[in-house]
Amino acid sequence: MPDARGGIRAYTPRAEPAAFLAPAGGAPAGGAPVTSRTVFAAAHVVADPYADTTPDAPAALDWDATLAFRRHLWAQGLGVAEAMDTAQRGTGLDWAGAAELIRRSAAEARAVGGRIACGVGTDQLAAGEHTAGEVLAAYEEQLALVEDTGAQAILMASRALAAAADGPDAYLKTYAHLLRQAREPVILHWLGPMFDPALDGYWGSTDLDTATATFLQVIADHPDKVDGIKISLLDADREIDVRRRLPEGVRCYTGDDFNYPQLVAGDGQGFSHALLGVFDPLAPLASAALRVLDTGDVAGFRALLDPSVELSRHLFEAPTRFYKTGVVLLAWLAGHQDHFVMAGHQQAARSVPHLARAYELADTLGLFPDPALAADRMRSLLHVYGVAR
Template sequence: MSVSNKVRLLDRNGQPYSYIMQGERHWSVPAKPVFNRDVYAAAHVVADPQRMQNPHSDMAIDWDSTLEYRHHLMSLGLGIAEAMDTAQRGMGLDWPTALELIKRSVEQAKAYPGARVASGAGTDHLTDFSQLTLQDVIAAYEQQISAIEACGGRIILMASRALAAIAKGPEDYITVYSTLLRQVREPVILHWLGDMFDPALRGYWGGATIHSAMEVCLAVIRENQAKVEGIKISLLDKDREIEMRRQLPASVKMYTGDDFNYPELIAGDEQGFSHALLGILDGIAPAATSALHALAQGDRASFERILAPTVPLARHLFSAPTQYYKAGIVFLAWLNGHQKHFTLLGGMQSARSLTHYSEAFRLADEAGLLNNADVAAERMWSLAKLHGI
């Protein structure tokens, strides 16, 4: 073990200690991965710190690195869930820049046979909710849907902060979603994002409980199932996901958004399984590809063995406050040489502590997710020194 693979980290009490990297990878990426699940990685964006004058508001994107990372994900057989919350949608990425990202990603995918891109349509260009009506929310959704469809994109119908702010009950959600689903060109993926990911979405679907909210969402799906390809739920509650999965129409897919319990939910049980649309796949993509390929070959044991070490990392990155998980995803991309710096839009790299990043480094190493130990160690050393360690 070279000296460069020894790094200084902080323990959970904020005390420095020396860590020797393990760097072992007990799996390999197949040359031509084959999956029996539909899988999308929600991809991050790479900021351009050299063009940022105001890091809290500038939409400075390193387009080359951002698209190169999508090439990396597509080369591993993964679909791209574009301009979602992992890309800092609503937390640094505005709608005009999101649309430019979607256009570039959809165009890029044309060069990769079989590549899949589905893109988030929402209402995030609405900022003042004080005088909004349901028709304003519908019109905002229609504007984004139309723009994405115009560039040949598929739709992920994102949850709306505006709708959550003005809806008086379940009927308002049913009105908005039914109106939109009647209009879309192709079946969409719905996205139920829990309030742990976005506190502004508390009480979504108008139900007083998760169960009653689920009933409203299922009613929308059943009434419009020809226009619903699937639903992604991000509640970090595997039991609720399984409960809903078993009630979906046969033609509608469940996409797990559970970054805590994804191996179990993707593998499934005697009554079914979940497909996947996950932010954590951005950070564990090579391992995920290897595991999913094994599952498609009927080797569930290898699938579980490969993904098991990634779960502690995922649970750490998505720990409360969960909405700041994006910082950990970009941290992994930086450690693995996919970008030259550790900077996020809005300065969001400061949303997590050095203690958090130290633990993420250790867990990523133990899961075999660091591609080059020397590069990762050097970058972790530089981050520690920057923090006075």
Template sequence: MTRTLHLPVSAGGLEPYTPGHAFGPYTPPCSPLTSRVAYAAAHVVADAHAEQPPGSPAVLDWDRTLAFRHELWRWGFGVAEAMDTAQRGMGLDWPTAAELIRRSAADARSVGGRIVAGVSTDQLTAPQPSLDDITAAYLEQLAVTEEAGATAVVMASRALASAARTPEDYLTVYDRILSQVSQPVVLHWLGDMFDPRLRGYWGSADLDAATETVLTIMNAHASRIDGIKLSLLNADRERALRRRLLVGVRLYTGDDFNYSDLILGDADSGHSDALLGVFAAIAPAASQALQALDKGDVDTYRALMEPTVPLGRHLFETPTFHYKTGVVFLAWLGGHQDQFTMINGAQTNRSLIHLAQLFRLADQTGLLRDPDIAAGRMYSFLELHGATR
């Protein structure tokens, strides 16, 4: 029988909580998901035995890292590799990211899984790179990614956000990149709640003006663009953008607050496909919901997907960019890795109160594969922090 825990609460003190909600019932799909294209952005598992203080090159537990990707493929998701969920630019350096892309793409081929991977400019070391330097960095990573066999996600670049002075600078850089892709790519618009250094991306802090710039790029290169991942946490803005996309160009929601409604869609603006960090935390429930949607069963879709939204909103609460800590914490509770350790020391980026609430929500949503194991790990975590009684 699962033990009662005493969990810290925001009002101070401890409150008793007895976990034990059954896992699921969730069943992996027997065939590919069809109604939506759905990618889960995957985290990386740190090698707990390696010395890797903040700022040092990442050292991964490759077996556990790749095993988690196989878990996502098993549930019917594509894998979005080497993106911000994998701590790209927040601990995951380019040499390790390149190796991760190669290994994950090889494993994807072995199981027939879908994979996209982040292409960025994080190998640059100069304090003020030029637009030519930035373009060359993008193209270097594009070559590695395409050679590995993954579809490129052209990630928003901190270097470009710093160097660009006008919308025309973005048009110039993206024109050079997109003219050299060998297959359609996914563009990437990450709001500053996910990365403050991306404020003003596309040449303006005015989101209406920024939208016009990104649409200019997309319309000029429509045959080279599969879609755009939009992570602005603004459902109305996402609906407005997808109304304006050319036929055949996908909008991949990156809205980890409003994904349930945006994926379902509406008669006026259509639906969003998905490229979400939250899917790594809710994969079984989201898979079951999408399987229901494949059958046209909207009621079951809502019954399965909507209860995960409070967990997603908590996971991505301000400061949003620390959501990776919660993703890894849930992977540890779920038995996907043996320790709660992250590259760059990021396991300390969320409070004990935040993680305790995440445990409650995961249990209440039926997402803990083994409540007894999860409760034991939660107890040991509380004990480590002196929060048991």
């Protein structure tokens, strides 16, 4: 195995998967939805390895493998958050591809009885300046499509709105209009600049206290139209503060891939639900831990889930927006897809030592249903890069 200092070291893979995996790598016993928290895993997409695409071309997806992975998540009792940044939204997956993904995944959810929420944004707009009306029309188009499929809507942060807004009022007006016309309560998503630098200063200010006040004002003005909020700032203290200030009935879905066990476990004043990209590779482990939490055993929940934080922090280390590369690597190593090719060719976005460390941490956790297969695939990847001996 390569290390970050340019050296080579030996690593012995584990022989068996962890106990939370079924013997054949399937769902754990009792695949019904977890009950103590509302939990979504933001799912990745599987590229078509035979498509002759370029990094700037629209993504070509392997639909069979992409939808099979969503069935895997539902089988763990988790909901699916579709067409989010984990699906390379705006970084390989354009709006046309996202729209088709939403339609297909929503139909799949209806077929299996799975919970699904889908991202609503403005990424059909070309790069450049846009008016407030154009931004609103783009949001409306996507909101209508998601609602027509029967999926819950997640109002994502918009690069176009961030560029067009001249202060907090622009956000208050845009979101007020969207929430008034939404048919059902939506989830509001605050995605921080560590995930997308173009979203710096979202809600009208780079001062987080000022931005938080605007965000909370949007919710306070329309509490009946907000099912919950997803905060992706990697700041546990801020999330807890916002969580305690929400109107009654509005959920907080943690998007903190650094501190999720403590936030989901909660404290004497509340807890967070979850909408997490890291629950894509952690699905069987997350499911097992949440079923322990369903019994009221918080310590047992933490004992299962806390060891996964080292892997998550590694996958999401700066530059955080490239975490998807490690997520897709682990899906390939776990046997969910038969290649390591990503939309936009982002399989090259992380270094070989980074990928090797991701494999080692996941193997240590016992995440691979077939550790021998994972080791063989990792060995082949290292061989391609001239690392394996």
